[in-house]
Structure formats: C-alpha cells, structure tokens
Amino acid sequence: MNIVIKTKVHGHYLEVMEQFDRPLFEKLVPPFVQIQLEEFTGSKTGDQVKIRFLFPMKASWYSDIVDHGSDSQMAYFVDEGTQLPPGLRYWRHKHIVERLSETESLIVDQIEYRGIGVLGTILMYLPLWFTFLLRKPIYRSFFNSK
Numbered sequence: 001m002n003i004v005i006k007t008k009v010h011g012h013y014l015e016v017m018e019q020f021d022r023p024l025f026e027k028l029v030p031p032f033v034q035i036q037l038e039e040f041t042g043s044k045t046g047d048q049v050k051i052r053f054l055f056p057m058k059a060s061w062y063s064d065i066v067d068h069g070s071d072s073q074m075a076y077f078v079d080e081g082t083q084l085p086p087g088l089r090y091w092r093h094k095h096i097v098e099r100l101s102e103t104e105s106l107i108v109d110q111i112e113y114r115g116i117g118v119l120g121t122i123l124m125y126l127p128l129w130f131t132f133l134l135r136k137p138i139y140r141s142f143f144n145s146k
Contacts, residue, residue: 059085
C-alpha cells in the first residue's frame with residue numbers, strides 16, 4: 001500500500017534537504033509516541049536509523065538509508081526497514097524535496113508498506129497516514145521560521 005503526503009515549505013530544495021538531520025527527526029516524532037533514538041548516522045546511502053519505541057508499545061524499528069541523490073529539480077533519500085515493529089512486514093520511505101522556486105520547496109513523503117496480510121495492510125493505513133499528516137505543521141514551522 002502507498003501513502004503520499006506533500007508539504008510546501010520555504011527554502012531552497014538543497015538547503016531543505018541538508019536539514020534532514022537528527023534534530024529534525026526528533027521534532028517529527030508524534031506527540032503521543034515516546035521513543036529512544038539509539039542511532040542516527042544521517043540521510044545518505046549507508047547511514048542507519050535505530051529507534052526503540054517506549055510508548056504506546058515496546059518495539060524496535062531499524063532502517064537503512066539505501067539510496068540518496070539530487071539533480072537540478074529535486075533531492076531525495078530512501079530508507080528501508082530492516083527490523084520493523086509488530087504488524088509491519090515491509091517499509092520503504094522515499095523523502096523527496098522538490099524545487100518549486102529559489103525560495104520554496106515541496107517535501108514529499110512517499111511511503112510504501114505492507115502489513116501482515118491484506119487486512120493487516122488495510123488496517124494500518126489510517127494510523128500511518130495520520131502519523132505522517134502530523135508532519136505537515138512541523139515541517140512548515142521548522143522551515144518557514146528560518
């Protein structure tokens with residue numbers, strides 16, 4: 001199943017992409033979730049993110065950054081889940097920052113996931129969609145205040 005969330009922000013697309021770092025990642029954690037960020041090495045191919053969920057469930061989520069790049073119109077990186085919390089079987093998240101102008105960009109969260117079975121995949125859609133929808137005001141606040 002796929003989820004796509006788009007958010008317009010201020011900033012040149014390459015400068016916006018450079019700020020996909022640990023401080024931004026920590027701001028993007030939903031307010032109802034408690035995590036321990038065990039490792040965050042960056043957003044380039046070969047980097048890793050390791051999270052331990054503390055609430056509302058106890059679980060680990062590990063992702064590898066498997067690709068990144070940029071051209072004259074966009075920059076991106078892709079994380080794939082290597083250890084996922086219960087209920088998720090597959091995770092691939094492409095973070096895209098598209099150039100709209102010299103001073104505006106479009107952040108695109110493009111998620112592909114699979115739960116356990118068809119029903120599991122469908123049941124996870126709304127919670128995942130809502131979790132990523134919560135990123136929109138955080139992105140706007142973070143990038144529009146600079």
